[in-house]
Amino acid sequence: MLKPAKRREGFHPLVYLLFSAVTLVVFVFCVAVGSVSVPLSELRTSMIITGVRLPRVICCALAGASLSVCGCAMQGLLKNPLADASTLGVSAGAGLGAVTAIAFGITLPGLPFAGTTVFASLFAFVSLLAILTLAYSIDRTLATNTIILIGVIFSMFVSALMSILITFAGEKANHMIFWTMGSLSGSSYNNVLLLAGTLLVFGGVLTALSRELNAFAIGEENARHIGVNVKRVKLLVLIATSVLIGVCVSIGGTIAFVGLVTPHMVRMLTGPNHKRLMPASLFGGAVLLMLCDLVSRTMFSPRELPIGVVTSLVGAVLFVRIFYASRRAK
Template sequence: MNKVRNLLILVILSLVVLCLGIKIGSVSIPLSDLVKILFNQTAGVDEMVTSIVKNVRLPRVLMAYLVGAGIAVSGTVMQSLLGNPLASTYTLGVSSGASLGAALIIITGVTVSFVGSLLLPATGFLFGLLTVLVVLVSTRSMDSQMSNQTVVLVGMIMTLFVGAILTMLTALYQDHLKQLVFWQMGSFSGSTWGKIQIYLPIALVSIFLLWANASSLDVLGLGEEQAMMAGVEVKKTKFRVILLSTLLAGSAVSFVGVIGFVDLVAPHVVRRFVGSTHRWLIIGSALLGGILMVVGDLISRTLLSPKEIPIGAVTALIGAPFFMYVYFRKRGQEG
């Protein structure tokens, strides 16, 4: 019952945070007007206020929540799959790889008619998947046991390497400087209903399929041998989970740029309240990830208003100290 109660608290917090994200900004929206607009009862409401809510605030806040939920779930299953509390789509290079894929599409201006607007998220997914596969293969070649420290180290090296390539592209292609910097710093300012229509089904289907693999993830957390003894097809399950988690994170990065650490922080916090059973953990991580991202975006656009702080900087300021705390606590426990 405690787990259900805690999840209900997260649901309520989600609704509160979503409303605050829509209400607060350079133009403060009266609560009464906000309720009328959300229920499509706009009689007597200023047209400008209605336009701000429907065309700017609402898609931005919803996109932030969906992206936060997606990358938090992705980080959750990555940590469980690799048995590594420091593993995440950011530390394993998925985010930087997806950003590189998006950057190449921007620079080359490539378009594929039958793919249309799905080209960017598809490219982000493929490059993100390629990056994490390189990390895992490289780790296995150096350390057959694939220890936590080696996985994180190789992932961070790959992130830095891909980041260096992105920096070179930024320097070489000045005409696309603004767009390339956007991907590297992260922002929800360009969120539209069109982007939500693409990412929403990706997020919902991927999270549901990962949730459907919850029991397999629970068993994998005990080790590969125990999982095989329990009848889990380890290789197929690992491949499926990596594919879905990379799709979640890679497509998100393609839309909003690199945003790190939410996928590291959310799972650790949620485990304290709902435990390590993935049936609850995946749902809780999605809810908390969405909450954290909306709060982070709210800070990024209001702290120095009218200037906007990149959302990636806000999450890094919170997440980097948390990363160090988890790492050194783990080292202390092992020592």
């Protein structure tokens, strides 16, 4: 009888070391390069570095990691390589939440930006629930195209609502338009703390569900038959992704397509097993968004593009590519 070699599904610790090293190099590079050049000797004292660029680049890394791990989880859960916060309309939903909180002046006492964050997460959760309920009632097998179609329509609907709010917002309008574009300029250390905390908790929850996500990615029915608590896993993934997306959107606006592109690129290297895909996406997303941010602030320097524009440009092209490939495969 053939005995399969005892094997590790996850990465060897050395691979993690390599990932960390690459991420660190990109991180240092992104902090060092910018529209204002800072001499190396002044790195530690320069206000531009410590007060502006450092928190911004950290936020990019954290938001990129969060969005990517969400994309991974959703693509696995729904067995759909096109699923992402932006394609499903969850980002738009979260944006509406943030805008609503501002329009009605909702804040939590003591926590300056908690109103938008909580509302963005709440709206993200309700959006996901609405989209999935609709998708399941239309097509129990959750075909790839059904979900994406519903996501597109949902995004349009939500954008319309957002426009209505902005129209009647008066002087708050400028502040609100931010959520339709996505940018991480002006990120603070408070943002860093919030992103890091959320990623630690909810990114951890999603990564711990790797095995269940593998089962879902092979098929939901099959997952149920091998003993996965299908309902509980779904609920956990929905909650975790909603909070992560909600926090990212409340800090950086709708940064589209990162959650779509990263897992797709990473999957080509690691294969579909979430034990490798999830951690690799964390690092990959961080690197990707830091680089996109670098492009957004240096390409037309001193003018700055919103980071969402850069990610959308890259993402839209890739979306077409994946869609084309998946149709051809059928």
